[in-house]
Amino acid sequence: MTTAPLLTGLARTTRGSGPGLLLAHGAGGGIEANYGPILDGLAAQHTVVGVDFPGAGKTPQSRTPLDADELADQMVAAADAEGLETFAVSGYSLGGPVAIRLAARHPERVTALILSATFAHADTRTDLAASIWQQLYESGQHTLLAGYLNLMAPSENTLNTHTPTQIQNAAEQLASDIPPGTADHLDLVRRIDVRTDLAHITAPTLAVITTADPLISPALQRHLATGIPTAEIAELPTGHLPFAENPQQWLKLITDFLAQH
Numbered sequence: 001m002t003t004a005p006l007l008t009g010l011a012r013t014t015r016g017s018g019p020g021l022l023l024a025h026g027a028g029g030g031i032e033a034n035y036g037p038i039l040d041g042l043a044a045q046h047t048v049v050g051v052d053f054p055g056a057g058k059t060p061q062s063r064t065p066l067d068a069d070e071l072a073d074q075m076v077a078a079a080d081a082e083g084l085e086t087f088a089v090s091g092y093s094l095g096g097p098v099a100i101r102l103a104a105r106h107p108e109r110v111t112a113l114i115l116s117a118t119f120a121h122a123d124t125r126t127d128l129a130a131s132i133w134q135q136l137y138e139s140g141q142h143t144l145l146a147g148y149l150n151l152m153a154p155s156e157n158t159l160n161t162h163t164p165t166q167i168q169n170a171a172e173q174l175a176s177d178i179p180p181g182t183a184d185h186l187d188l189v190r191r192i193d194v195r196t197d198l199a200h201i202t203a204p205t206l207a208v209i210t211t212a213d214p215l216i217s218p219a220l221q222r223h224l225a226t227g228i229p230t231a232e233i234a235e236l237p238t239g240h241l242p243f244a245e246n247p248q249q250w251l252k253l254i255t256d257f258l259a260q261h
Contacts, residue, residue: 011058011079013179015051016043019111020087021258022075022102024095025049028133028149028178030056034092037039037247042090045050045164048188049087051078055181062181065198066188072102076109088258093216093240097121098225104197112261113201114254115231116208117240119216120224121193134186144177146171155212155239177217183186198227206257208242208250215240233255 003034013031021042025034031050039098042048051074054062079087088111091099096118096256103110122130129152136145145231148165156218207225225231236252238245 010054010074010078012081013039013048013052013057014082015039016046016206019258020078020079020084021046022087022089022099023048023092023100023187024071024075024089024102025050025053025056026087026093026095027130027180027189028056028137029093030179032057033177033179034095034243035090037243038254039250040226041248041251044260045255046083046088047083047084049075049078051075053185054181055184057113059181062184064221065191066103066184068098068188068190068194069105071098072105073203075102075244076106078110085109086111088114088261090114090116090254091118092116093118094166094189094192097192099227100194100197100201103203104194104200107200108203112258113203113205114257115205115224116133116210116236116242116250116254117213117216117221118207118224119220120195120198120227122190122222123217126216126220127190132184134190135181137178137182137186138158142175144173146176147172150214152215154214155237155245157212157215158239158245160242171193195227198224199229201230204257204261206253207231207233207234208253209245210240211244212237212239213234213240214233 051061243248
């Protein structure tokens with residue numbers, strides 16, 4: 001695996017060989033945080049290139065508000081730097097609308113699109129969840145924020161396999177790992193809207209619906225999928241953390257789809 005900066009200061013992680021696969025991560029996450037458990041599996045058949053958004057991974061925090069077009073173009077720049085003329089794109093959570101914008105802006109480059117636990121725009125419920133997340137981060141109450149994320153991200157079944165003490169300990173550990181760009185990511189979650197792009201997506205698309213997701217409702221995920229003419233739907237019975245709750249099944253859904261396209 002190599003990690004290298006782009007000219008603009010965005011860091012990229014490259015692993016494996018074969019057809020290209022770009023990864024776009026979620027708010028308050030990063031390539032390693034959101035795709036780490038399945039990176040080796042993805043890289044077994046693909047040249048995987050993941051770009052850490054500003055304030056995540058090894059990428060410095062942005063001095064200006066994040067822009068979906070710029071992030072999409074930076075992902076293409078990362079592909080260019082790795083010599084990939086065409087590539088599939090996998091977008092998780094916030095990475096989903098960024099991946100959609102990329103596919104709409106550069107349709108000739110995208111061979112397939114995989115959208116997991118994601119949305120085309122933040123509805124009222126999602127905006128409220130993101131607003132509380134953002135305010136807790138900006139207030140410095142990071143342990144409380146981590147507790148909120150432990151409530152809002154895993155499925156109810158997964159959460160209830162842990163004791164309150166275990167959840168508190170997990171929150172204390174998570175609090176120290178929250179990336180500095182979190183508030184910027186959440187600001188973009190609340191602003192981004194790619195609904196007008198959906199009808200223009202021509203690449204084969206798989207929408208992975210996390211059916212027990214407390215953060216991004218399955219209904220909002222399905223609404224995205226119905227707007228893309230080429231979209232197929234696969235259900236994954238997890239909360240918002242497929243990489244933590246069922247990484248092998250998530251990996252299989254992605255790799256099986258890519259093998260067909």
